[in-house]
Amino acid sequence: DAGVTQSPTHLIKTRGQHVTLRCSPISGHKSVSWYQQVLGQGPQFIFQYYEKEERGRGNFPDRFSARQFPNYSSELNVNALLLGDSALYLCASSLEDRAVGNEQFFGPGTRLTVL
């Protein structure tokens, strides 16, 4: 069975540009979460989507946005890129959004470098 997939694997952008990252969840999973992992730190929660609706948002500026499609895949968009946006962006899927202790399965991530 395919796990969580993300594209692209690596991306290099310059300051001020826009970027779109993509995620396909495990088949049957309806919830997708996005995390940002800056080098040397643990992942930080950005968004959670369930059934195409935003369920939660972390402490990130409005330059960050996301959406979920009818097939449960998801996009993370970042506008007006800053050097500090350089990070590994992780997507995680789970069966649902509200079951406490529900396991989240992570993809390999997209490494974004902003120059």
Added chain:
Amino acid sequence: AQSVTQLGSHVSVSEGALVLLRCNYSSSVPPYLFWYVQYPNQGLQLLLKYTSAATLVKGINGFEAEFKKSETSFHLTKPSAHMRDAAEYFCAVTSFSGGYNKLIFGAGTRLAVHP
């Protein structure tokens, strides 16, 4: 609010020695706790999780962790380290607020295993 603290950003052991990675949590409600492993240039893989059943949790690759409420700890152990265990390890707690789940991660501990 929930949080986790991982004591020791770097741990070095010899092959065959005991592995002990420390994690302390803070939670106003009974916590759900996780240990994830991240190999170089990869996403996160779940090692084990505590969801209020047995306090001693066995995971993959010979790892286990013990939930100690009195010490607010969830330390990860492995009796005998292998070279392939060299990776970054993250402790995480589930935060359920606003009607959705998210994971709150510690800063991580990098495990080095020497021959």
